[in-house]
Amino acid sequence: MTDTPIPLAAKPNTIYPWVMAIMAMLLLLVTNGLTTTGITAFDSALLKEFGWSRGELKFRDLLTLVVAGLCAPFAGAMIDRFGVRRLMMLGLGIFAVLYFLYGQIQDKTHLYAIHFGFGIILVMAGINVAVILASQWFVKHRGTAVGLAVVGSSLGGIVLPPLIISLIGDYGWRIAFGIVAIIPVVFMLLTWWLVRTPAEKNTVPLGHGVPNKSAAAPSPNDLRYKEALKTRSFWALSFVAMATFYSVLAVVAHLILYVIPLGFDPKYALALLFLPGLFSKFLFGFLADILPPKWVFRGNLFIMLIGMVLLITFDKDLVKAAVLIIGFGWGGAYTLIQLQAINNFGLTDAGKILGTITMMDAIAGGLGIWLTGEMFDKFGNYHVAFYILCALVAAAFLVSFFVKREIKEVPVVAA
Numbered sequence: 001m002t003d004t005p006i007p008l009a010a011k012p013n014t015i016y017p018w019v020m021a022i023m024a025m026l027l028l029l030v031t032n033g034l035t036t037t038g039i040t041a042f043d044s045a046l047l048k049e050f051g052w053s054r055g056e057l058k059f060r061d062l063l064t065l066v067v068a069g070l071c072a073p074f075a076g077a078m079i080d081r082f083g084v085r086r087l088m089m090l091g092l093g094i095f096a097v098l099y100f101l102y103g104q105i106q107d108k109t110h111l112y113a114i115h116f117g118f119g120i121i122l123v124m125a126g127i128n129v130a131v132i133l134a135s136q137w138f139v140k141h142r143g144t145a146v147g148l149a150v151v152g153s154s155l156g157g158i159v160l161p162p163l164i165i166s167l168i169g170d171y172g173w174r175i176a177f178g179i180v181a182i183i184p185v186v187f188m189l190l191t192w193w194l195v196r197t198p199a200e201k202n203t204v205p206l207g208h209g210v211p212n213k214s215a216a217a218p219s220p221n222d223l224r225y226k227e228a229l230k231t232r233s234f235w236a237l238s239f240v241a242m243a244t245f246y247s248v249l250a251v252v253a254h255l256i257l258y259v260i261p262l263g264f265d266p267k268y269a270l271a272l273l274f275l276p277g278l279f280s281k282f283l284f285g286f287l288a289d290i291l292p293p294k295w296v297f298r299g300n301l302f303i304m305l306i307g308m309v310l311l312i313t314f315d316k317d318l319v320k321a322a323v324l325i326i327g328f329g330w331g332g333a334y335t336l337i338q339l340q341a342i343n344n345f346g347l348t349d350a351g352k353i354l355g356t357i358t359m360m361d362a363i364a365g366g367l368g369i370w371l372t373g374e375m376f377d378k379f380g381n382y383h384v385a386f387y388i389l390c391a392l393v394a395a396a397f398l399v400s401f402f403v404k405r406e407i408k409e410v411p412v413v414a415a
Contacts, residue, residue, distance in 0.1 A: 025152035028150060029159070033153065033157065038164055066363050072123055077355070094121060097181075127338070139207035155278060157252070233403050236400070244361075251323075273330075276324050284296055304393055311390070343405065343407075346407050372385040
């Protein structure tokens with residue numbers, strides 16, 4: 001990540017790093033919240049208005065995530081070279097325009113064009129940017145900071161669907177899109193005002209000693225991008241990310257449609273998934289600072305697997321428990337996937353490494369959303385689709401045992 005050299009006289013700032021972690025959290029609330037969770041609150045209205053099948057509607061999400069995935073490695077290089085602030089501001093400005101235009105769509109071509117744009121937004125102002133924004137301000141407490149940052153996607157799932165469903169009820173879905181478009185504009189202005197790097201604030205990351213080089217200079221400990229690609233850990237972590245994203249995004253995208261026939265209030269369906277996730281993202285990020293992160297990571301995946309097993313019982317009385325447990329496990333796993341990439345390979349090429357993992361898990365997540373809709377259209381229920389989700393999470397848990405720390409240890413030379 002490009003940064004200017006920090007003066008040797010720079011002193012740690014104990015407040016601003018947490019401001020940046022909160023800004024990263026709010027970024028994900030806005031971008032992830034409005035593209036992957038809040039957008040599902042419009043599903044019933046769109047299906048009623050246009051008469052599309054679920055597979056046709058959910059193809060939009062595949063398109064969004066494939067575009068995000070294919071662009072992610074290039075965006076990682078841009079983050080490393082130019083920093084996050086300019087990407088955030090441009091992405092948020094374009095996002096506001098796209099959300100306003102969403103309320104004007106007349107057919108699937110318009111729908112898919114806007115979701116193509118959403119894919120680019122997720123690269124310019126999504127998870128990679130948020131994680132690096134928070135990480136560059138921390139050495140100590142980095143796990144807690146990243147956990148706080150990724151809480152934003154859970155907050156989006158809790159706050160936005162009830163708001164959007166209420167707006168649709170009061171004004172109709174078209175006007176609701178225009179009102180919601182104001183949110184990214186407000187956050188773009190907040191980004192312009194607050195987001196800075198440690199060098200720009202004449203300080204150092206929290207827990208860091210006095211620096212003697214640019215933050216962009218290669219660390220002797222970190223793995224470079226090409227080195228990371230040659231490790232088993234990288235591909236194991238990528239598989240875990242792909243399998244869990246396929247499974248969880250499928251649940252997220254179809255949960256409201258799934259629970260309506262069961263008699264649950266759709267306003268709060270996603271809150272069942274994201275409320276425990278909000279807590280667990282912060283909790284397990286904190287635990288990763290005091291316990292071996294690899295065991296915290298595996299524990300999250302096992303918890304998520306328990307929830308998936310309950311889900312495939314298709315017992316109405318167990319649906320709430322299943323969703324709560326999936327959300328609790330996934331919240332921690334989501335945090336630890338990001339943290340494992342940084343802790344296992346280092347920060348030097350973090351943008352490229354996270355970008356490549358994001359490319360793969362985004363495409364997998366899009367396939368999960370779309371194929372689950374196609375399977376519903378074919379079979380008339382979610383049974384086959386949910387069995388596949390459970391199998392993928394089980395495989396992810398087993399593969400997680402192959403993820404390990406790859407940063408090269410530099411021998412200590414005696415004085």
